[in-house]
Amino acid sequence: MPMELSFFIEVLIGGLLAGMMYSLVALGFVLIFKASGIFNFAQAAMVLFAAMFIAGMNQRYGVPFWLAIPITIVLMVGVAWIIERVVLRPLVNQEPIIMFMSTIGIFFALIGFAEIIWGSRSRSLDVGIPQDPIFVGDMLFQSYDLVAGAIAIVLVLMLAVFAQRTRMGRVLRAVADDHQAAQAVGIRLSTVWVVVWAIAGFVAVVAGVVWGGNLGVQPVMVDVAFKALPVLLLGGLTSIHGAIIAGLIIGAGEAMAEVYLGPIIGGGIDNWFAYVIAMAFMVYRPEGMFGEKIIERI
Amino acid sequence: MATAQAQLKAHRGQAGESLLKVENVSLAFGGVRALRDVSFEVKRKQIFSIIGPNGAGKSSMLNCINGFYHPNSGTITYKGRPRRQMRPYEAANQGIARTFQNIALFKGMSTLDNIMTGRHLKTKATLLENALWLGRAQREEMEHRRFCEEIIDFLEIQAYRKTPVGTLPYGLQKRVELGRALAAEPELLLLDEPMAGMNLEEKQDMARFILDVNDEFGMTICLIEHDMAVVMDLSDHIVVLDHGEKIGEGGPEEVSSNPRVIEAYLGTSQEQEA
Numbered sequence: 001m002p003m004e005l006s007f008f009i010e011v012l013i014g015g016l017l018a019g020m021m022y023s024l025v026a027l028g029f030v031l032i033f034k035a036s037g038i039f040n041f042a043q044a045a046m047v048l049f050a051a052m053f054i055a056g057m058n059q060r061y062g063v064p065f066w067l068a069i070p071i072t073i074v075l076m077v078g079v080a081w082i083i084e085r086v087v088l089r090p091l092v093n094q095e096p097i098i099m100f101m102s103t104i105g106i107f108f109a110l111i112g113f114a115e116i117i118w119g120s121r122s123r124s125l126d127v128g129i130p131q132d133p134i135f136v137g138d139m140l141f142q143s144y145d146l147v148a149g150a151i152a153i154v155l156v157l158m159l160a161v162f163a164q165r166t167r168m169g170r171v172l173r174a175v176a177d178d179h180q181a182a183q184a185v186g187i188r189l190s191t192v193w194v195v196v197w198a199i200a201g202f203v204a205v206v207a208g209v210v211w212g213g214n215l216g217v218q219p220v221m222v223d224v225a226f227k228a229l230p231v232l233l234l235g236g237l238t239s240i241h242g243a244i245i246a247g248l249i250i251g252a253g254e255a256m257a258e259v260y261l262g263p264i265i266g267g268g269i270d271n272w273f274a275y276v277i278a279m280a281f282m283v284y285r286p287e288g289m290f291g292e293k294i295i296e297r298i
Numbered sequence: 299m300a301t302a303q304a305q306l307k308a309h310r311g312q313a314g315e316s317l318l319k320v321e322n323v324s325l326a327f328g329g330v331r332a333l334r335d336v337s338f339e340v341k342r343k344q345i346f347s348i349i350g351p352n353g354a355g356k357s358s359m360l361n362c363i364n365g366f367y368h369p370n371s372g373t374i375t376y377k378g379r380p381r382r383q384m385r386p387y388e389a390a391n392q393g394i395a396r397t398f399q400n401i402a403l404f405k406g407m408s409t410l411d412n413i414m415t416g417r418h419l420k421t422k423a424t425l426l427e428n429a430l431w432l433g434r435a436q437r438e439e440m441e442h443r444r445f446c447e448e449i450i451d452f453l454e455i456q457a458y459r460k461t462p463v464g465t466l467p468y469g470l471q472k473r474v475e476l477g478r479a480l481a482a483e484p485e486l487l488l489l490d491e492p493m494a495g496m497n498l499e500e501k502q503d504m505a506r507f508i509l510d511v512n513d514e515f516g517m518t519i520c521l522i523e524h525d526m527a528v529v530m531d532l533s534d535h536i537v538v539l540d541h542g543e544k545i546g547e548g549g550p551e552e553v554s555s556n557p558r559v560i561e562a563y564l565g566t567s568q569e570q571e572a
Contacts, residue, residue, distance in 0.1 A: 181402030186390030
């Protein structure tokens with residue numbers, strides 16, 4: 001294989017794998033938005049929150065990861081329950097912007113709470129995913145990226161099976177389609193919201209472990225989680241497969257731009273390039289690739 | 299249709315027995331008084347209609363019955379028990395199912411899946427059993443599936459079983475919505491303008507299904523409708539609302555000869571001149 005081509009493939013695959021990790025965070029946003037119409041600003045904080053608890057328990061109290069991760073998952077279910085009770089239920093039927101503002105409050109509350117317990121210093125989170133480079137021919141891959149990509153794929157498949165094949169999945173899809181009709185067939189919205197937030201919490205645990213392992217657990221993780229925003233805009237807020245495909249496009253696009261455009265216009269492209277892709281796309285399709293066309297009556 | 303029919307027929311009570319009693323119900327949204335002191339009684343096995351011009355408060359009344367709205371005053375007595383505040387899932391739990399004026403189907407889901415959601419409250423397996431797909435969850439799913447298939451046969455929509463309902467024509471969507479309500483084995487079926495926006499043929503089909511549901515299953519039906527001809531043909535008993543007030547009540551003939559009703563529908567002579 002010519003050097004040029006193998007380098008191209010190496011960059012492309014590295015980018016796609018990084019993109020899977022963006023998709024992981026974006027999925028959490030999509031799940032909540034679909035089921036409740038709330039844009040959950042706090043999703044990024046949930047990722048950091050989960051990572052801080054796992055890393056903190058492990059380092060301060062020596063809790064092994066196989067125990068710390070399930071404990072954190074249970075904790076996220078509890079967080080979901082509290083959020084539904086304390087924040088969402090009193091605000092039911094309020095304007096979406098008010099719900100959105102409340103999730104900004106949840107964002108700071110979650111980070112603040114985690115920092116009270118674990119402090120604000122950064123920690124490493126090494127759950128044993130290998131970090132070695134792997135050579136395929138003359139292409140170089142990071143084994144960490146491959147494992148993370150595999151984890152993301154498994155999670156996405158699990159969510160797809162849950163949504164399409166189980167009764168709860170059918171209930172969630174029903175609520176996502178029409179709140180009123182769902183209530184009329186006897187579905188309790190409050191229960192569904194707890195389940196959805198708990199699943200988003202579970203996704204945040206997975207993303208927290210994968211991202212935290214790569215970057216270390218520190219407040220700046222939140223910025224990376226916001227990389228999910230252009231992914232959402234590109235994929236459409238209501239589409240699960242949109243989040244995945246857009247994550248791949250953004251990941252690959254970023255890596256390509258950094259390598260091929262970077263030398264021409266100076267480095268640091270990957271900080272903003274994703275937004276350029278998303279914005280350019282939105283000029284043509286404001287609802288994103290797979291989003292629902294929203295027609296609002298005025 | 300053997301098993302589903304039997305199930306739908308079971309526990310329907312005696313004809314003529316009071317199922318739903320609305321007494322002096324008033325409802326206001328800010329300064330707008332949607333319902334004023336409305337009273338009526340729905341008896342078992344009746345086809346009961348609420349009619350009236352636009353903005354008369356018909357849909358508000360239906361929304362009070364199934365718990366979307368809570369009346370400001372008055373009582374609603376259902377199956378002999380008075381209630382003030384009831385949430386929609388509680389109403390559904392007590393056997394009240396409904397359809398919506400603008401069709402509220404789960405558009406991305408297939409016909410069968412939509413009707414299956416109607417079985418939601420009939421499912422006993424727990425979340426965990428479902429997640430692990432244990433025996434009971436599996437058995438239940440099969441039973442519900444069979445029940446829903448029978449409803450699909452009854453409503454003659456076999457050909458659209460797997461079609462996403464968002465792509466079906468309007469008349470068929472209304473039929474799927476009726477199917478979803480039937481799947482809940484309701485004691486009281488609320489239909490919000492079941493014929494709205496339909497052509498003549500679709501209206502005739504829908505009327506036939508409504509009559510069949512009432513005849514064969516003995517189901518009590520409370521419907522809202524604009525089309526006077528349809529209401530007169532179907533209904534055992536009619537209540538007429540105008541500006542949130544009850545202006546007439548009785549059998550079809552009684553109502554259609556009531557001068558206040560005629561006035562509300564056709565306007566007074568002065569109004570017509572103006």
